[in-house]
Amino acid sequence: MNRPMLLPGSADALLFDLGRVVLDVDFKKTLACWAGHAGCEPADLAGRFSRDEFYQRHEKGELSDAEFFQALRTALGIAISDAQFLEGWNAIFSGEMPGIAPLLARAAKRVPLYAFSNTNAAHVEHFSAAYAGVLGYFRELFLSSAIGLRKPDAEAYDHVVKAIGAPAERIVFFDDLAENIEGARARGLTAVHVTSSDDVAEAMAALGI
Template sequence: MLASNLRPGAADALLFDLGRVVIDVDFVQVVSRWAAHAGCAADDLAPRFVRDEIYHGHERGTVSDAAFFAHLRGRLGIDISDAQFLDGWNAIFVGPMPGIAPLLARAAKRLPLYAFSNTNVPHVAHFTPRYADLLGHFREIFLSSSIGLRKPDAEAYDHVVRAIGMPAEKIVFFDDLAENVEGARNSGLQAVLVRSTDDIAAALNALEV
């Protein structure tokens, strides 16, 4: 879904979410791995997982891995080790989104690229070396667990815009969640809802990037 005002010269920088925009993720793999460790059915675990304040705190870097896994142990009702929780937690990553690598390479020749992701410390440690080539296109990557702020809070976008050092209206943001796109637009950025890599390609074409 393209922002209506995308046109040549409308962007001085591009800002990308990571999950399901740059790197494909599949939470089914997480639950399946946990279920295998616990010896139970994945279908029993999935409804018990809730993105609550402990989850959000883990993404802001205010809740430790040990506290997060302890919380999950109680909520999911499974008695597996922290190492087993971590194994499942990192199973979420599938690989690069189809077709994203050449699009980033193409865009980086014309404009500075940045990334902004709601994520957590163990995920960062896991995906950073595995996708180093892909992530190398970004001049800076803003991580919620590092900056202590997460989308769609206005303070998070304001922090990133200040760090980039360009007017918000000259930054085009790509995210797969409607609430994050709305938050970005409310903070003055242009924003594109990404349902597939085709939406990114269409936006780059509209910008003549």
Template structure:
């Protein structure tokens, strides 16, 4: 794919994924928490956890937390309570990505910022409160469990572009997953693959922000 063309005045809106772009994620913390409650080794659970159809349906709001945790109880083979599953599920949030907050604060003074994330109701409830400060820079957040669509599906990008209300090519999208970047570019967005906060800083500088 072509590299994004970033230049001063090239964007009317900035769109950010949350996980590993704005918020740091460490899934091993969930496995460690669950294993602690279950009295087993985290490695025992790691091979059993799958981002399967149930996982995807949870992210699009088709099933609730209780149904998702019931499925985990079966797939992981551990008899945890919903509260114990929730504790581990929310333990994955490891803080803000280093240096991202001042970058967002500066960018928000120049352009409208939006978030676009695959997530679920339990996580939304948690991070909306725990990270209210940094998330306050976003004019609107498009969350898969709310809009019923998830990346990298084309319909998800079309929904977000329409809601933002500017041409796709005038939206610069930041995401850490290559498949989401490729899908965004296929829908006409300018996309930046984020491997560290430095990638965000470099892109913003190129945009004159």
């Protein structure tokens, strides 16, 4: 994906996705946990899981965890408890992305940092406690389950830009998904596609941060 033109002093704020940008995630751990409880193979579940309407409504705060887990029960064809679903659901988090914490610490001294993530209430409760340290660098977290909007919908970016209060083109947004990068650019943000923390480091260097 093409890189944006970044110049020293051209950012009033940095905006970060969380999953695979700040926090490392591994969905295989989720599937392994669920399969262990259900007495089946993770591969049996992988093909049945999809980011469907129930998944998206859960991320917009329209479905409770219990309602979402019931939908999963049907979709995956397994009869495990809500507690077992929750255990696997939160097992997705596997630590901070390598090298990201020092970059955030440095950047936070120069410009305000914000996070913007598609997520859900169960994950928010988990990562807010487990990763309080690295999340402490952000002035505000814009979470889909709280604002009722999710990337890559145009309204979601417009909401965040308005809340930050800076011109869209002076907000540099970091995300690992091409569809979210394209959505951000369509709303005027400067967006950087992240494949590792090196991409964040290179962008910060170009911005003079």
